[in-house]
Amino acid sequence: MDEDFVLMKGNEALAEAAIRSGADGYFGYPITPQSEVMEYLTAAKPWEHTGMVVLQAESEVAAINMLYGGAGAGKRVMTSSSSPGISLMQEGISYIAGAELPVVIVNVVRGGPGLGTIQPSQSDYFQATKGGGHGDYHLLVLAPASVQEMADFMPLAFDLAFKYRNPVMVLSDGAIGQMMEKVKFQPQRPRMTDDELPGWATTGKKPDRERNIITSLDLDPYRQERFNQKLVEKYRKMKEEEVRYEMFQCEDAEYVFVAYGTSSRICQKSVQLARERGIKAGLFRPISLFPFPENEIEALTSHVKGMLSVEMSAGQMVEDVRLSVHGKIPVEHYGRMGGVIPTPEEIVDVLIQKFIGG
Amino acid sequence: MADINLMDIIKEKNVVYKKTKVLTDKVMHYCPGCGHSTTHRIIAEVIEEMGIQDKTIGIAPVGCSVFMYDYIDVDTQEAAHGRAPALATAIKRLLPDRYVFTYQGDGDLAAIGTAETIHACNRGENITMIFINNGIYGMTGGQMAPTSIEGMRTSTTPYGRDAHLMGHPIKMTELVAQLPGTYYVTRQAVHTPNLVRKTKKAIRKAFEYQALNRGVSFVEVVSNCNSGWKMSPVQAVKWLDENMLPFYPLGDIKVPEK
């Protein structure tokens, strides 16, 4: 094996990749199943070599508002948490979207609602992709399906956050966070120098410019509406430029599983099992959940007879899949909840039962 | 009486007092006589006198002073209700050579933001915290604040604050003085010229101490809210003297050891 590869947990890979992305600050509050992120960072002591700040906040509320402050100062800042903690952050995330600040938020999802379980789940899809907090806004959402992607998505998430001045969420789950796989890291990126900080940031008003103000407040409804339109335009541009997905044996497929993250890993096996039983199955894996690859899914309706949205939830992404196909083919949902992970076999059984009969 | 031409008087050589350049020309939205405007001016003067306008980052709260950024001419972030100390924590840690100050009302700092206040103080963040205690929620129309004194009538305590029903007024400044992370803790007021001068000295120290990197400098300003208290500015100042100050005595609570 290539000696550049190391064996690591998803959460640890994410933490190492954050340091290497040239992150300036991590602010978080412990919660299972992602506590390894801060544990890794505090053990690695990046403040001694890259200068990255790592701080255990008093709550997720404080952590997300630390992100607001840090991003408002132009810095690359991030947090990670799991479902209940992400719920607590929603007001802050809405402010961050409203103030157009670039931050990276990692949600290592566990089963809910409430305190729920600590096992993997995908039940925060709605919260992640439809806004989550109050007001008209979206996060750009990336869904990793491997430890390698936990690492690769960190620099990507920072770049997208700054490109759009918008919060980016990495929507993972307890399985990817906890499992160990081999991973190869990108080389260390330098942190931004003071001169490289964006011009809009609050770094101290220099005599040659107006003061910079970071706010989401505007009492004039017409100006606020113009701002809302600006956000709408930003999301439209994301749809044009940031759709990411993967297809697996879809060319000749009659039935396609649509699944992201852990479910997509399981469905790869289901495709193989189905084909062994003579069913032409394929897998469509959205990588960006917002923007959702709606056109690419619709294109499959030219030859696909039915789609099965497989999620570890009561059926959330299935709504977006249905919207994408415009009623041209039937779309069904199969999900396990509460932290239960479906097996490849049961998914094939459901496909047969819903679409083929037998 | 001889005609007086104003333009003969308004001349550079006659100037005894000038608005600091760190205040913008925007007319403040505060009610006449409100302590927010005086405190803004003091902060702006201190920033000018210390020559730190290009190194200062302010954090505005949610409350009547939400538009602080319209008046004080420094880079400013507007925080969610109660979260200013969390913003300040990150900004100061990421830009340690800047001067970072928070400005918060009593609802913001001592109710919804209590956790952020206590923990920023406890961590000893190297920031200046300005706390405007007017004993009421000014912005939302005069509801009870955590600092409303016993018996005080507000729109949500129309029969007066009853400590058994609504809890006791909280002395946040004494509370944070207990924490090892605070370096300088003081309570001031701005409703008389003499107190304005004292508050200015306190706020100046609170900024200067940031250069020492010793922790939070915390300045409470006991203030009036004429509109919320439903009083004229003159009545409000009298009421403040007679009712607020006995419960919130002015003076230093924690001073740096020599």
Ligand SMILES: Cc1ncc(C[n+]2csc(CCOP(=O)(O)OP(=O)(O)O)c2C)c(N)n1
């Ligand atoms: C999360 C949230 N809850 C409630 C409010 C409504 N609100 C705005 S200002 C305020 C109280 C402000 O009182 P204070 O902090 O004492 O400031 P003052 O106006 O008296 O200076 C409240 C409750 C809000 N903006 N956000």
Ligand code: SF4
């Ligand atoms: S409502 Fe009260 S706190 Fe607000 S500006 Fe008026 S007097 Fe000041």
Ligand SMILES: [Mg+2]
């Ligand atoms: Mg108040």
